Amino acid sequence: MSITYKDAEGIQGMRTAGRLAAEVLDYITPFIKPGITTREIDRLAAECMATQGSVSATLGYQPPGYPPYPASLCTSVNHVVCHGIPNDKPLKKGDIVNVDVTVIKDGWYGDTSRMFMVGEVSIAAKRLCAITFDAMWQGIMRVKPGVRLGDIGHAIQKFAEGQGFSVVREFCGHGIGRRFHEEPQVLHYGKPGTLEELQPGMTFTIEPMINAGRKEVKEHGNDGWTIVTKDHSLSAQWEHTVLVTETGYEVLTLSEHCPKPPAFVNA
Template sequence: MNFGRNDECWCKSGQKYKKCHMEFDEKLRKLRNQGHIVPPRNIIKNQEQIDGIKKSAQINDGVLDLVAKQIKAGMSTAEIDKLVYDYTVSHGAIPAPLNYQGFPKSVCTSINDEVCHGIPSEDIILKDGDIVNVDVSTIYNGYYSDASRMFIIGEASEEAKRLVEVSREALRRGVEAAKPWGYLGDIGEAVQEYVEANGYSVVRDFGGHGVGIQFHEDPFVAHVGKRGEGMVLVPGMVFTIEPMVNQGAYHIFVDADNDWTALTEDGSLSAQWEHTVLITETGVEILAK
């Protein structure tokens, strides 16, 4: 749809198009004509939407802070699920994973060689030396946020601790590479280059994703790639960066018993950290961590 200079801007800011997104749209048109992949308007968030996502993210961070205080050896992953559910609903929000495409719990808990989408259970007890990813997603007033953290239970091996730290640094580098008018490939190369330099591999089958109005939106955020390639990053885009780093090869499989939990094919350890980020006019802002 074309907008006149004095029409209200498509982003619903209330401003005239010429004062709001006219110059922005012209820049995108030029990039598209040069052969670049540019984002559609429906994944560019306005200020009202960004504010809503931030409120969701505050609850999401609060959930992870609570888990960080209470997670320990001897705890079942079902207890983590209850912590997440109780905190989320007590703050007027909804755990996004619960019943999402049939997922039965409020959080994903992925231990050791589980890459992602581990299902909490009373039968799964955390033990000394485990590394576990707790992946929390929250819906508040219709807005979504998503983040995960790694936790080391008791005394883990030096190699396990190193994997956790390398995966955390890989996320930091991915976030640092996300810049307005840069490219998705900038993020992928920054992550892949660092991870592989440390002797690990980056999972290809899963990646980050747009988030905010829905749980999963465009674009897909690969954690491998080349700088200067992929979709252009523009102010107003909100998505997750969540590299999954394997101790061995990047190949994975999904547990046939539950059709959810992904594991490393070679049985090696896996680690992941995740942030929800916003591309701003001047850089990147971490919304959920």
């Protein structure tokens, strides 16, 4: 499978899908407080998608070797790194949860995730969520034609490890368009000047998973999806879908209530 480059029509389709994915996260935000279950968050998201005329890309998604994914989004709580399946356990004060949404609109995919803090959380959890957000933007702000994917991974890794955190290796960002997962793979670690060179029209996700403890992860239970930190430390993730433009980048998963970029991005 080779990299697909989006033309003007494709970019417009991606903009729409990306905005709608972000608006699902906007919609569920006020509901995420102590006592809500992740299954209820999933139901609210599905309700929002129905009003948008979009559909969930995750519901029934089945890559080779996996069971069909059973929900409209992923909810990864505390030490769950990614692909957490919504369930009936209420969230409690102090939890952190990543909600990862991918919608399909008119054949185009929009993919984004955010961290949510449930009630008052510990200083350590707050810092992990903030540093992970900044790490994602450290990667995004390097996107422009001529840069290599290794430059993006290196920027994220250097920043996160410089703050005393570790970067998950087994999962990465990915190209996206008329398919959920396209080329290239976007690693969140690496060496400058290596891997594919960015060119205008490329669209891919940047979605670092950052652990408070060690980088090692493992499968949890037997649902075929849930990934947790091996040492049970907290994990956080943020995700945007980005387009390589002629001069730099455009973030395609922005919405009215999306968290604003850190100050260093515009500095």
